[in-house]
Amino acid sequence: MNPISSILLDAGPDPSRHLNVLLLLGVAVFGGTVGARIFRRFRIPQIIGSILIGLLIGQSGLRLVSEDVVQAVEPLNYFALGIIGFLIGGELKLEILRKYGRQFTAILVAEGVAAFTLVSGATILLAYLFTHDLRMSVALGVVLGAISSATDPASTIQVLWEYKTRGVLTTAVIAVVALDDALALTLYAIGTSVAGILTGNAGSGVAAGLATTAYELAVSLVVGCIGGFVLKAILVRLQDEDAELTFAVGAVLLAIGLSIALELDVILASMALGLTLANVAPLRSPRTFEIVKRFAPPIYVLFFVLVGARLKIESLSMLVVLLVIAYVVGRSVGKIGGAYLGGKWSGANRCVRNYLGLCLFAQGGVAIGLSILASHRFTPDISSMVILVVASTTFIVQLAGPLFVKFGVKKAGEIGLNVREEDLIETYRVADVMDAKVPIIPAGASLKEVIRIVSGTDAHYYPVVDRENRLAGAITLHGIRNTFATQELHDWLVALDIIEPIVATVTPQTPLAEALGQARRYNLDRLPVVEPDRPDVLAGVLDCPTVRRSLAAEVLSRQQKADNTHDAHEYSEKPKADE
Numbered sequence: 001m002n003p004i005s006s007i008l009l010d011a012g013p014d015p016s017r018h019l020n021v022l023l024l025l026g027v028a029v030f031g032g033t034v035g036a037r038i039f040r041r042f043r044i045p046q047i048i049g050s051i052l053i054g055l056l057i058g059q060s061g062l063r064l065v066s067e068d069v070v071q072a073v074e075p076l077n078y079f080a081l082g083i084i085g086f087l088i089g090g091e092l093k094l095e096i097l098r099k100y101g102r103q104f105t106a107i108l109v110a111e112g113v114a115a116f117t118l119v120s121g122a123t124i125l126l127a128y129l130f131t132h133d134l135r136m137s138v139a140l141g142v143v144l145g146a147i148s149s150a151t152d153p154a155s156t157i158q159v160l161w162e163y164k165t166r167g168v169l170t171t172a173v174i175a176v177v178a179l180d181d182a183l184a185l186t187l188y189a190i191g192t193s194v195a196g197i198l199t200g201n202a203g204s205g206v207a208a209g210l211a212t213t214a215y216e217l218a219v220s221l222v223v224g225c226i227g228g229f230v231l232k233a234i235l236v237r238l239q240d241e242d243a244e245l246t247f248a249v250g251a252v253l254l255a256i257g258l259s260i261a262l263e264l265d266v267i268l269a270s271m272a273l274g275l276t277l278a279n280v281a282p283l284r285s286p287r288t289f290e291i292v293k294r295f296a297p298p299i300y301v302l303f304f305v306l307v308g309a310r311l312k313i314e315s316l317s318m319l320v321v322l323l324v325i326a327y328v329v330g331r332s333v334g335k336i337g338g339a340y341l342g343g344k345w346s347g348a349n350r351c352v353r354n355y356l357g358l359c360l361f362a363q364g365g366v367a368i369g370l371s372i373l374a375s376h377r378f379t380p381d382i383s384s385m386v387i388l389v390v391a392s393t394t395f396i397v398q399l400a401g402p403l404f405v406k407f408g409v410k411k412a413g414e415i416g417l418n419v420r421e422e423d424l425i426e427t428y429r430v431a432d433v434m435d436a437k438v439p440i441i442p443a444g445a446s447l448k449e450v451i452r453i454v455s456g457t458d459a460h461y462y463p464v465v466d467r468e469n470r471l472a473g474a475i476t477l478h479g480i481r482n483t484f485a486t487q488e489l490h491d492w493l494v495a496l497d498i499i500e501p502i503v504a505t506v507t508p509q510t511p512l513a514e515a516l517g518q519a520r521r522y523n524l525d526r527l528p529v530v531e532p533d534r535p536d537v538l539a540g541v542l543d544c545p546t547v548r549r550s551l552a553a554e555v556l557s558r559q560q561k562a563d564n565t566h567d568a569h570e571y572s573e574k575p576k577a578d579e
Contacts, residue, residue, distance in 0.1 A: 122327070
């Protein structure tokens with residue numbers, strides 16, 4: 001077999017049936033993107049399309065992807081989780097944590113413990129009714145209950161980014177899903193220790209399990225914090241975006257690699273890296289996070305396609321089916337009810353109390369990883385049950401979760417509030433922002449007349465037109481200064497003698513993004529706007545610096561509105577003193 005064939009063919013037992021690794025990556029990224037775009041047209045979160053493409057080619061669909069190949073690309077899942085953790089950390093500013101820390105902690109504990117309690121109770125009851133083995137039922141219940149507390153940050157945050165949300169609910173969602181990982185690991189340590197004692201696989205006991213978990217969480221934070229300080233020291237010396245991206249991704253990979261080598265939590269270490277960078281370099285880091293976010297989409301698509309590819313929909317026993325139903329219902333009620341109660345006890349905003357639980361349905365990599373860890377600690381009966389239930393429920397909530405996230409942030413009124421200048425630019429045409437009343441200079445105006453017009457306005461750009469309003473050129477303040485400095489001035493000079501040629505023009509219907517791109521291409525600050533059907537007739541001027549300042553002010557206004565909307569709403573709902 002020649003080298004090219006050995007690369008392209010799968011090394012599995014039946015290479016004709018399965019996609020090789022390179023072909024899998026191509027199909028995953030291309031097909032996942034197509035699926036995402038299709039679902040986006042129907043106003044459905046894009047990641048559902050990516051997951052369904054994975055399901056189609058994976059173990060529950062056409063079986064084009066073997067388990068060996070899925071395992072071979074497993075490191076890419078860690079990479080995706082690391083990038084997501086890094087970007088989540090970048091959203092967690094210390095001032096926000098100080099302001100809402102008590103609320104976030106109360107909500108986190110309430111929703112996690114509520115899901116744990118309901119799922120554990122329902123599982124114990126069902127398992128005992130079918131098996132009449134109380135110890136096995138309790139062991140299965142506490143393990144599934146602990147796993148149910150985990151929330152998948154990847155799909156949840158991706159929906160928030162897709163719909164450009166901003167506000168107190170978005171802030172709460174980001175904080176809770178970021179910290180949910182640590183809570184799930186703690187509950188898992190307790191649950192598996194208790195289950196081990198009941199099944200005779202006690203290991204080192206509850207105290208030792210909690211100590212191990214505390215060590216993993218603490219060292220994960222230390223690894224991330226050290227990486228954040230090192231990355232900050234490097235970035236402050238860089239001006240090149242390519243080098244900035246390379247160092248940032250390299251830092252994330254180092255955090256992931258150290259976490260795997262030391263058996264730490266990948267997401268928590270990456271999140272600590274991003275959190276540290278965002279807070280020690282508040283002015284420098286936003287550009288870095290933006291660069292990484294632009295780099296990440298293919299990684300996300302691949303991650304969600306692989307989520308779908310690894311899911312197996314098998315013939316399930318009645319007990320497993322009932323456990324799946326109990327798990328989904330108990331977890332959902334626990335997340336919604338716990339988030340509401342935690343928010344009420346801590347005095348959280350009304351929209352946080354009402355809708356945060358809806359944004360915590362997704363379950364993914366953390367839950368799957370914990371179920372695999374549990375499978376190595378217990379008897380085959382418990383191990384197979386845990387994996388079947390978690391895999392089946394992951395499939396259900398990964399499809400339903402993004403829809404509930406969208407519903408929650410939509411009801412809270414936070415969709416579209418986290419806009420950037422680039423987002424606004426896409427919505428405008430030149431006619432929306434051009435100056436149609438710009439001062440003009442007649443082509444035959446004398447030098448004295450030109451100076452009189454210029455001194456009477458604060459404009460920087462003066463189109464020169466003939467008697468029929470046809471554009472002949474332009475005079476700029478910079479050009480006037482050059483004229484005074486380099487030419488001998490005479491009274492007989494007219495506007496035509498000092499004009500600059502027109503390099504490029506746009507029409508009122510030109511998209512603003514295209515017009516600004518044209519200005520950058522020719523290194524111009526201002527562009528003449530001409531009539532569409534008469535390209536020599538002036539309609540106005542596009543002042544690019546002024547447009548940029550207006551867009552920046554609008555972005556700031558929208559962000560302030562997003563941050564203050566719920567506070568104003570809460571204030572308006574409080575009863576007046578005389579009522």
